[in-house]
Amino acid sequence: xTSLDHPQLSGxxxxxxxxQDVLVRLATHKxxxxxxxxxxxxxxxxVVDALLAQGDCNTAVALHGDxxxxxxxxxxxxxxxxxxxxxxxxxxxxxxxxxxxIGIVDLEEAYGQPRMMLASAPSPxxxxxxxxxxxxxxxxxxxxxxxxxxxxxxxxATEHRNPGVPPEWRERCLADPAVRxxxxxxxPLTSEQFAQLMRHEEKELHQAVAGxxxxxxxxxxxxxxxDDPLVRVAVALSRHVDAETRERLYALVEAxxxxxxxxxxxxxxxxxxxxxxxxxxxxxxxxxYLDCPYTPFxxxxxxxxxxxxxxxxxxxxxxxxxxxxxxxxRPNTPPEVLEGLVRAHGDVLHIRPLLVDxxxxxxxxxxxxxxxxxxxxxxxALEDPELPLPHLQQLAAATEPFLRRxxxxxxxxxxxxxxxxxxxxxxxxADDAAANSVLRPTQMYRILTAAGL
Numbered sequence: 001x002t003s004l005d006h007p008q009l010s011g012x013x014x015x016x017x018x019x020q021d022v023l024v025r026l027a028t029h030k031x032x033x034x035x036x037x038x039x040x041x042x043x044x045x046x047v048v049d050a051l052l053a054q055g056d057c058n059t060a061v062a063l064h065g066d067x068x069x070x071x072x073x074x075x076x077x078x079x080x081x082x083x084x085x086x087x088x089x090x091x092x093x094x095x096x097x098x099x100x101x102i103g104i105v106d107l108e109e110a111y112g113q114p115r116m117m118l119a120s121a122p123s124p125x126x127x128x129x130x131x132x133x134x135x136x137x138x139x140x141x142x143x144x145x146x147x148x149x150x151x152x153x154x155x156x157a158t159e160h161r162n163p164g165v166p167p168e169w170r171e172r173c174l175a176d177p178a179v180r181x182x183x184x185x186x187x188p189l190t191s192e193q194f195a196q197l198m199r200h201e202e203k204e205l206h207q208a209v210a211g212x213x214x215x216x217x218x219x220x221x222x223x224x225x226x227d228d229p230l231v232r233v234a235v236a237l238s239r240h241v242d243a244e245t246r247e248r249l250y251a252l253v254e255a256x257x258x259x260x261x262x263x264x265x266x267x268x269x270x271x272x273x274x275x276x277x278x279x280x281x282x283x284x285x286x287x288x289y290l291d292c293p294y295t296p297f298x299x300x301x302x303x304x305x306x307x308x309x310x311x312x313x314x315x316x317x318x319x320x321x322x323x324x325x326x327x328x329x330r331p332n333t334p335p336e337v338l339e340g341l342v343r344a345h346g347d348v349l350h351i352r353p354l355l356v357d358x359x360x361x362x363x364x365x366x367x368x369x370x371x372x373x374x375x376x377x378x379x380x381a382l383e384d385p386e387l388p389l390p391h392l393q394q395l396a397a398a399t400e401p402f403l404r405r406x407x408x409x410x411x412x413x414x415x416x417x418x419x420x421x422x423x424x425x426x427x428x429x430a431d432d433a434a435a436n437s438v439l440r441p442t443q444m445y446r447i448l449t450a451a452g453l
Contacts, residue, residue: 010434014435115134180205396417
């Protein structure tokens with residue numbers, strides 16, 4: 001997290017090239033200590049010593065595990081201040097009490113016990129925390145969690161599809177109010193189990209059942225009369241619905257949205273359900289959805305493999321950007337399709353790998369993006385690690401801070417340009433500039449001196 005008042009110090013603390021003496025001096029300042037806490041890899045003992053001498057319990061939270069040496073772990077365990085000594089443990093236990101997911105390795109370290117023992121700990125909050133984070137637990141452990149006397153533990157044990165619920169446990173679990181909604185989303189249901197769930201007048205439970213991918217045609221037919229936009233859209237995505245029924249369901253939800261229904265808006269615009277079954281369907285059935293008027297079907301089709309070339313040409317020119325982007329992720333996407341899509345619309349930076357990282361993307365065109373009108377497209381020029389200085393200078397002069405941040409992180413940035421970005425009015429730009437591994441030690445020492453460190 002960037003220090004708004006001292007961004008150069010917080011950034012310098014993250015800099016992987018910062019020498020040991022720089023980190024020791026940074027440890028005397030709160031912003032520097034926070035930056036050091038964000039560093040990757042092990043901290044040297046002398047740096048940990050400085051952090052312990054200058055910091056507080058907030059600083060000590062990050063001093064645990066492989067980040068510090070065994071000797072430093074021993075020092076902290078014997079520290080005279082209990083707030084320092086127990087900082088990490090207290091933090092983890094507070095997260096457990098707040099039901100915030102935390103890694104199983106951190107739980108083992110904080111509680112000093114292996115995960116197998118933690119799964120049967122006296123505290124139900126701790127057992128629930130283990131259930132949320134130990135995804136590859138053995139089936140024997142899972143069955144103990146499913147039989148736990150505390151409902152929060154049973155609920156945590158069924159939040160995810162894996163490790164799942166054995167068939168012989170499903171009847172019992174589906175009768176349990178703590179877990180039946182979670183299970184209704186993904187376990188195969190018998191006709192009797194389906195009927196039992198539908199007898200409950202719980203909206204969320206009906207929505208969960210409607211999204212279950214294992215429903216039979218008879219079960220889907222029984223859901224058609226439920227007056228709920230989320231259920232209607234889920235049913236419309238089913239393989240057991242014909243085109244006429246699907247059109248009717250979508251029309252009903254569209255009409256509700258036009259009348260101002262928030263639920264209908266969520267069902268149509270913020271619902272990430274998809275007809276995943278289409279990926280496993282025979283080719284002739286897949287091709288029948290090429291002209292489907294509903295985007296989720298074309299998106300699912302675009303994520304298939306081994307479609308004929310004509311299908312890919314159609315999907316590459318689909319009116320919906322989401323469909324074109326899904327199609328562009330196939331292994332053999334032509335370079336010109338990738339370039340045209342990215343040049344027109346940029347990339348989706350939170351989905352990896354990026355389209356510009358596709359093996360067929362023509363990387364030599366990246367630097368030509370600096371002259372595109374869209375800042376989101378210009379940003380992708382920075383994916384070229386050898387972007388020339390004139391292009392970096394052009395992007396560093398942009399009004400958009402995220403473009404200047406990209407330049408501040410770039411490996412080809414020069415000393416002069418980096419010095420300018422260190423003084424940027426946006427704290428995040430200055431922070432990223434100080435964290436760049438190409439920053440010279442002379443610049444680092446100037447930052448420390450200017451801060452009086």
